[in-house]
Amino acid sequence: MTDEAGTRGRRGSAATIYDVAELAGVSPSTVSRALSKPGRIAASTEAKIRAAADQLRFRVNPMARGLYTGRSQTLALLVADITNPVIFGIVRGAEQAASEAGYTLVIAESQESGEAEGEVLRRLVPSVDGIILATTRLSVETMHELVGDKPTVLINRDVPSIPAILPDVEKGVSELVEHLDGLGHTSIAYLAGPAASWISDRRWERLLEHTEKRGIAAVEIGPNSPTIAGGRAAVRRVRASRATAVVAFNDLLAIGLMQQLADDGVGVPAEISVSGFDDIFGSELIVPALTTVRSQLESAGARAARLLISIVDDQEPDDARHLLETELIVRASTGPAAAS
Amino acid sequence: MTDEAGTRGRRGSAATIYDVAELAGVSPSTVSRALSKPGRIAASTEAKIRAAADQLRFRVNPMARGLYTGRSQTLALLVADITNPVIFGIVRGAEQAASEAGYTLVIAESQESGEAEGEVLRRLVPSVDGIILATTRLSVETMHELVGDKPTVLINRDVPSIPAILPDVEKGVSELVEHLDGLGHTSIAYLAGPAASWISDRRWERLLEHTEKRGIAAVEIGPNSPTIAGGRAAVRRVRASRATAVVAFNDLLAIGLMQQLADDGVGVPAEISVSGFDDIFGSELIVPALTTVRSQLESAGARAARLLISIVDDQEPDDARHLLETELIVRASTGPAAAS
DNA sequence: TTGTATGCGTTATCAC
């Protein structure tokens, strides 16, 4: 057993099936079969081939395989902002599901910019087998133009004819409104997300529905950048609205708002109640801890990846358009309405 | 100008340079040249070719190109835990630097497990041009065996003969010890990170150096899982040590410790001072806000990517082993030593 | 400047 397993083909390049074939004394096509299919080959020669492959440290060249098969075993996940904690769950879930199925996940970020998103997508599309678009800002036409007929799954956005993983906004929002109603609030301000955010519109719609039903006043303030800075910037309009409770599009906005309120000496929840969406890392750290509507982001990522893979592999997509449950997490940032 | 730009080669597959060549009335190699090189071709034919390519929505097949060139224009970044906020900066910096240089970044996670890390790496290595290993747990031998001669850059770990981006622990730690000394602390506990963490050892070493110099007692407690749960679990040993100040390996540990101390009714910083490393999102949200040593993680990611690309492209690696500055951020979790 | 021929490493189709 020679120690120099690095006896590669020529130069310093990696071993190919030709090298393995030569060492094992068989033909290259037999090597290919032995390493792809399990038992469609004589056990003895398969053993020889495996030994030779090990000795040469053979690894199949993904590009050669991909050129022939037309598949890269790679999926793309496009998100607006990697540093937004909401994304974690999605990323981790998608990454795990992808790698369990033997796929590699490429994560790309559009930096909250529609143009950048198009650019990134254009570059990525040719080299992946499928695409997950999380909270995209793209118009429907642009989306279709860019992805073409490449399998695509959406997260947090509903476009006809494109499979999607969507939250069941309904349950969480109804619980939230019920909670605020129970605390005596009669006027709620909704701090909206970005202008093109499908999910922000859905949240607002549901909120409006439930406040109407309960005879609570509701006003939409926005659009806002879905960041801490965005929340801080919105404080003036929030206070001007005289609402006794704020529902922010996401936790980042809510946290920014609370920080600025604290700086301004406004008590939360004594003078104004604040709540958000997503239950990000940090929401239970802040003081007062944030009341929020949690979505199952981790399953969203995993489900999106599994759904995409089933489409790519031409299987029966079993759980398309299944909704993700949401639930209210009550913490300390919401309290009884201030007597006005 | 026909509207059906989708007139592809055969079936529904994408257009190739052959299709473009036919439409433009030139040879495939001319198409290849026109689209790779800028001006090494007659302007008139180049225009024709571009028009044809646009009409057919031609996109070069990355696998065909890669098969020939041996390059995938892809880099891998391996991290222990995507959901750890420390990683954000690294990921974002690396992603930006990579995509600026025309590279795609694949982010993979080892879930804090050495075995998983090896597995992931084994799968990724053949399909990327280079690798960034952030806070790896792998042994030096395993690392060499897995990456082979593939260009590699380390973050937060120093291994002879492998380029690395390292923090200058010195400055931050000396400032921290000086700060604690100034507050009258005479006994410090270091809450260590995982057993195989190079960076945890460096922090402890430096800490020891500076406490010795100042005549302060120091004790290492650990190893600990670098998570909130790890911090909570360590509280008993921390209190048993009777140290008046704790320096945690990272902010997550520090936060967990503070949460458990709060649950136990121990005042921070009144009874014990707590500090961490990294200045993650959440550290200024918690109450009391966490005193911490910040590293420039975003530049670490970007620098690692740029360094790796310069190696892959065979350029002069200009800033190898340049250290990243660290600085102390004083917040509310550290205060005067309790009278014992 | 442009066209022709060849090879990158793999898989699938066809003989044997």
Add this chain to the structure above:
DNA sequence: GTGATAACGCATACAA
């Protein structure tokens, strides 16, 4: 069960 051969799409060496 195994070997020869063509094809995947692109980029280069060489010829024209």
